[in-house]
Amino acid sequence: MSSTVNQINDLTQQEYKWGFITSIDEDRLPPGLNEEIVRAISLKKGEPEFMMEWRLKAYRYWAQLEQKQAEPKWANVKYPPIDYQALSYYSAPKQKKELKSLEEVDPEILDTYAKLGIPLHEQKLLAGVAVDAVFDSVSVATTFKAKLAEAGVIFCSFSEAVKNHPELVKKYLGSVVPVTDNFFAALNSAVFSDGSFVYVPKGVRCPMELSTYFRINAQNTGQFERTLIIADEGASVSYLEGCTAPIRDENQLHAAVVELIAHDNATIKYSTVQNWYPGDKEGKGGIYNFVTKRGKALGKNSKISWTQVETGSAITWKYPSCILQGDNSIGEFYSVALTNNYQQADTGTKMIHIGKNTKSTVVSKGISAGHGQNTYRGMVKILKGATGARNYTQCDSLLIGDKCGAHTFPYIEVKNASARMEHEASTSKIGEDQIFYLQQRGISKEEAVSMIINGFCKAVFKELPMEFAVEAQKLLSISLEGSVG
Amino acid sequence: MSLLEIKNLHASVNGNEILKGIDLTVNPGEVHSIMGPNGSGKSTLAQVLARRESYEVTAGSIMFDGKDLLEMKPEDAACEGLFMAFQYPVEIPGISNAYFLRAALNAVLKYRGQDEMDAIDFLPLLKEKMRLLEMDERFLNRPVNEGFSGGEKKRNEIVQMAVLEPKLAVLDETDSGLDIDALKIVAKGVNAMRNKNRAMVLVTHYQRLLDYIVPDFVHVLVNGRIVKSGGPELALELEEKGYSWTEAEPAGARR
Numbered sequence: 247m248s249s250t251v252n253q254i255n256d257l258t259q260q261e262y263k264w265g266f267i268t269s270i271d272e273d274r275l276p277p278g279l280n281e282e283i284v285r286a287i288s289l290k291k292g293e294p295e296f297m298m299e300w301r302l303k304a305y306r307y308w309a310q311l312e313q314k315q316a317e318p319k320w321a322n323v324k325y326p327p328i329d330y331q332a333l334s335y336y337s338a339p340k341q342k343k344e345l346k347s348l349e350e351v352d353p354e355i356l357d358t359y360a361k362l363g364i365p366l367h368e369q370k371l372l373a374g375v376a377v378d379a380v381f382d383s384v385s386v387a388t389t390f391k392a393k394l395a396e397a398g399v400i401f402c403s404f405s406e407a408v409k410n411h412p413e414l415v416k417k418y419l420g421s422v423v424p425v426t427d428n429f430f431a432a433l434n435s436a437v438f439s440d441g442s443f444v445y446v447p448k449g450v451r452c453p454m455e456l457s458t459y460f461r462i463n464a465q466n467t468g469q470f471e472r473t474l475i476i477a478d479e480g481a482s483v484s485y486l487e488g489c490t491a492p493i494r495d496e497n498q499l500h501a502a503v504v505e506l507i508a509h510d511n512a513t514i515k516y517s518t519v520q521n522w523y524p525g526d527k528e529g530k531g532g533i534y535n536f537v538t539k540r541g542k543a544l545g546k547n548s549k550i551s552w553t554q555v556e557t558g559s560a561i562t563w564k565y566p567s568c569i570l571q572g573d574n575s576i577g578e579f580y581s582v583a584l585t586n587n588y589q590q591a592d593t594g595t596k597m598i599h600i601g602k603n604t605k606s607t608v609v610s611k612g613i614s615a616g617h618g619q620n621t622y623r624g625m626v627k628i629l630k631g632a633t634g635a636r637n638y639t640q641c642d643s644l645l646i647g648d649k650c651g652a653h654t655f656p657y658i659e660v661k662n663a664s665a666r667m668e669h670e671a672s673t674s675k676i677g678e679d680q681i682f683y684l685q686q687r688g689i690s691k692e693e694a695v696s697m698i699i700n701g702f703c704k705a706v707f708k709e710l711p712m713e714f715a716v717e718a719q720k721l722l723s724i725s726l727e728g729s730v731g
Numbered sequence: 732m733s734l735l736e737i738k739n740l741h742a743s744v745n746g747n748e749i750l751k752g753i754d755l756t757v758n759p760g761e762v763h764s765i766m767g768p769n770g771s772g773k774s775t776l777a778q779v780l781a782r783r784e785s786y787e788v789t790a791g792s793i794m795f796d797g798k799d800l801l802e803m804k805p806e807d808a809a810c811e812g813l814f815m816a817f818q819y820p821v822e823i824p825g826i827s828n829a830y831f832l833r834a835a836l837n838a839v840l841k842y843r844g845q846d847e848m849d850a851i852d853f854l855p856l857l858k859e860k861m862r863l864l865e866m867d868e869r870f871l872n873r874p875v876n877e878g879f880s881g882g883e884k885k886r887n888e889i890v891q892m893a894v895l896e897p898k899l900a901v902l903d904e905t906d907s908g909l910d911i912d913a914l915k916i917v918a919k920g921v922n923a924m925r926n927k928n929r930a931m932v933l934v935t936h937y938q939r940l941l942d943y944i945v946p947d948f949v950h951v952l953v954n955g956r957i958v959k960s961g962g963p964e965l966a967l968e969l970e971e972k973g974y975s976w977t978e979a980e981p982a983g984a985r986r
Contacts, residue, residue, distance in 0.1 A: 680821050680822075685806045690806050690838070697834065700825065705825070
C-alpha cells in the first residue's frame with residue numbers, strides 16, 4: 247500500500263521525463279533579433295553546430311526580408327504592423343502561478359470546460375491547478391511511453407530529438423519547409439523554442455492516436471513551435487495537436503512550422519483543433535496565428551491527410567499543404583474555420599501534384615458570424631509529369647448575420663492534359679426558415695443553430711478522431727454563442 | 732374547454748395588415764378546414780399559430796389548451812403540442828432524418844418532464860410511422876428533406892407529426908404539389924391520426940384534399956377575415972362557384 251503511495255508521489259513529483267517540458271533557465275534575452283540572439287538561443291539549448299548554422303541561415307534570410315519589409319501582405323487580413331525588434335525571442339516558459347483549487351479559476355473558463363465535457367482532473371491541469379496525484383494522466387503517460395517504445399516509435403520534444411537523434415533531425419529538418427520558404431517560416435526556423443518530434447520506423451503502425459497525451463500537455467506549446475513527423479516505409483501515424491479548451495497566451499504573435507514526411511506506403515494523419523484566444527467581442531487582443539504546415543508525400547502510395555478545426559485566434563494565416571511527389575500518393579485537406587466577432591481567417595491549402603496518378607481531396611467549410619471575415623485560399627497545381635492526377639475540391643461558406651464576410655480564392659494550375667479536376671463551391675446564409683423549422687419541432691433556437699452548423703461541417707468532423715469530433719461540435723456551438731439574435 | 736380559441740386576431744407582415752379580425756374556436760377531436768383564394772391570409776394564420784417571429788400580432792388573443800399562445804416561443808408552442816406541417820419543408824444538410832426527429836421528440840419529452848428516448852427505442856417507433864406513410868427506410872439516414880421530391884417532403888412532414896403526436900396539427904397547404912397517389916397516402920396518414928383528443932386545422936386552396944380528409948367544419952377566409960363558415964358541403968359549393976361567390980356577399984355573411 248505505502249509503496250503504491252510512494253510510487254504515486256514519485257511519479258507526480260518528478261518532472262515529466264517523457265514530455266515537452268525541457269529545463270530552460272529562467273532568464274530572458276533582451277528584446278530584438280540579431281545574429282547574437284540566434285547564437286545565444288542555440289547555445290542555451292546546447293545544440294550541435296549544424297543547428298546553429300541552420301538557424302543562422304534562416305535568420306539571414308529573414309533579416310533581409312524584414313529590411314525590405316517583405317512580410318507577406320497578400321492575405322485578406324488586416325492588422326497593425328508588428329515591430330519585430332520589440333519582441334523578445336527567448337524566454338523560458340513562465341511557470342504559471344499555481345492555484346490551490348478550481349475555485350480560484352476564472353468562472354467563465356470553468357463554464358467553458360464544463361460545456362466541453364472535459365473531465366475534472368484535466369480541467370485542473372488545463373487551468374494550472376496544483377494536483378495532488380494525477381492518477382489518470384500519469385498512468386496514461388506511462389502506458390503510452392511503454393507502448394510506443396515497444397513499437398520503436400520515437401515521440402519526444404524537439405529539443406530532445408536534437409540531442410538524441412541528431413541524424414534524423416539533420417536529414418529531415420527543413421526538407422519540406424526550407425528556411426527560405428516564407429517570412430514567418432524563416433523567423434520560426436531562426437528562433438523556434440521547442441516543439442515535437444515523431445519518427446515511426448519502417449512497417450510500424452503507431453499503436454495509438456498521438457492525441458490524448460497532447461491534450462493534457464497542450465499548455466506547454468510555445469510561441470514559435472516546430473513539429474517534425476516522419477513516417478518511414480509502410481508506417482502510419484495519427485497525430486492530434488491542440489485542444490478544444492480555450493488557450494490564453496500573453497504572446498500575441500505565434501508562428502509555428504509543421505513538416506510531415508511520408509515514405510513509400512506510409513500514412514500520416516494530422517488533426518488540429520485550434521482554440522487560441524480570439525480577442526474580446528470588440529476585437530481587442532487575440533492571437534495572431536501565422537502558421538506554415540506542409541507535408542511531403544515522398545514515397546509511392548503514401549498519404550498525407552490534414553484535418554483542422556479552427557475556431558480561435560484573432561488572425562489565422564494557415565495553409566496546410568501537400569506535395570504529392572510519389573506516384574499514386576494521396577493528399578487530403580478537411581477544414582472547418584469559424585470567425586466570430588472581429589476574427590479574421592485566411593486559410594486553405596495547396597496541393598502540388600508531381601507524381602503520376604496522384605489524388606487530392608479538399609473539403610473546406612467556412613463559417614462567418616458577427617463581424618468575422620473568412621477567406622478560403624487554395625491552390626491545386628498539376629505539374630507536367632503528373633499524368634492521371636485527380637483533384638476534388640469542395641468549398642462551402644456559411645454566413646450568420648449580415649455584418650460578416652466570406653471570400654474564396656481558388657487557384658488552379660494544370661500542366662498535364664490528363665488531369666481531372668472538380669471544383670464545387672457554395673455560399674449560403676444560415677436561414678431563418680431553417681431555424682424556425684427546427685424550433686417548430688420543439689428544438690430551441692441555440693440548439694437549432696448548432697444543429698445546422700454541425701450538419702454543415704459533417705464532412706469534416708467525420709475525419710476527426712472520435713472523441714474530438716464530439717468536442718469540436720460543442721466547441722463550435724460555444725464559439726457561436728450569442729451570434730444569432 | 733376548447734383547444735384553440737382565436738379572438739379578433741389581427742396580424743401584420745412588414746407593416747401590412749394581413750389578418751383583420753379572425754375568430755375561430757377549435758375543440759378537441761375536430762377537424763377544421765380553412766379555405767380561401769391566394770393572398771387571403773391562410774398561410775399567415777398558420778404561421779402566426781406556429782409563432783413565427785416575422786408575423787406580428789397587432790391585436791386579439793389566441794388561447795391554446797388554456798394557455799396564452801402569444802406568450803410562447805415557437806419551440807414552447809411545439810412542446811405544448813402544436814405542430815405545423817410546412818407548405819415548403821426546409822432542407823437541413825448533414826443532419827439525418829432519424830437524428831433530427833429523435834432530437835425533436837426528446838426536446839418535447841424533456842419539456843414535459845418525461846424520460847428521453849435513446850436511439851434503440853426510437854428507431855422501431857420511427858420505422859413504424861414511416862411504414863404508415865409508405866416511406867422507404869433509406870430516408871432514415873438521409874439528411875432532412877435534402878434531395879427529397881415534393882411528395883416525399885410532404886410525407887416526411889406527416890411522419891414527423893405521427894412521431895410527435897401533437898394535440899393540434901396545422902397542415903399548411905399539405906396537398907400542394909402532390910399527385911393523386913401521394914395525396915391518398917398523406918390523407919391515409921392524417922386520417923389514422925384523427926381521434927377524439929386531437930384537433931386539426933387544414934389550410935388549403937383546393938377542395939381536392941377534403942375528398943380524402945373530410946373536415947367537420949369549413950371556413951372561408953377572404954381578405955383577412957372569415958367570411959363564411961359551414962360543414963363539409965361548403966367546400967363543394969366553393970368548388971362549384973369559386974371564391975368570387977363568397978367575395979360578392981361578404982357583407983351579408985358578416986351581419
